Amino acid sequence: MWKIYVDGAVNQRGSGIGLVLVSPEGITIEKSLRLAFLATNNEAEYEAVLVGMDMVQKMGGRSIHMFSDSQLVAGQVMETIEAKDFRMQEYLTKVKCLQSKFDSFVLTHVSRSGNTHADSLATLATSSTKGLPRLILVEDLLRPASTAASVIRIH
Template sequence: MSKTPKILIYTDGGSRGNPGPAACAAVVQSADDNQTLIEEGKFLGRATNNVAEYEGVLLGMDLARRLGVRQIEIRSDSELLVRQLMGQYRVKNPGLKPLYDRVREGLGDFDAVEVCHVRREQNVEADRLVNETLDAQRKGGSAPPSGRRTPDSGRGGPFRLK
């Protein structure tokens, strides 16, 4: 089995109103040089901020699977989400429990997983993408380029998603 590189998955979720129009985002970077490999924003419809945070983790894990990566470090500025995933807080909200279960089950797809809380200032790219996705939806559009971007979009970069 070949060793795959570790990636960093910055995730975020937000709603305008709680609940309200919501979106999530994931920015996947190489752990070696912090180069963004792929990022994606997703409009969720009406949801709470915490639901959007969990959806961001699910989106990031999906991107990692598409890249064939086996070692991930999930970074989120949601202390609640991180503490729940680490088993430090119980998931009391019945609306979050199915999402929590999906994330926990999905983590089993990877050989090595770390979950880390980061300060908001360290999560600006994922936050930016959440807001761009919400702004685009409000204006009647969709998220930027089908919600999916790579740093080399249109220039033949190392990753191509169809």
């Protein structure tokens, strides 16, 4: 079963989504996407859900356990909250259509503190109005630069 953590972010610089996919073998895939269109926070959350589902489907996955800190989106998808807004109904219809292609699909609401990794990736996508490099290395500086030999560890 694939585990997917999703989040959407909207601020004055734009909208973005973050995804952390964990394969059944334990391989982690991180994705940060800037939305090139106007979106509300709930729309960004749904976009993250749809992109995550699409990615797993393209990789041949058949079972998903997804986690989102959006109580509204999780509730609508799992049918504990009614989608009253027209746009939310459209997104929900798309999710249900994709959901039918999986053997198992669960979307669980988690607290924001339980979704910080996906949140960071969503925020990264909105951190600048200019394009970001396609590859961003995150490194640990193991010793202060003032020491004779600093060591950098690349993840």
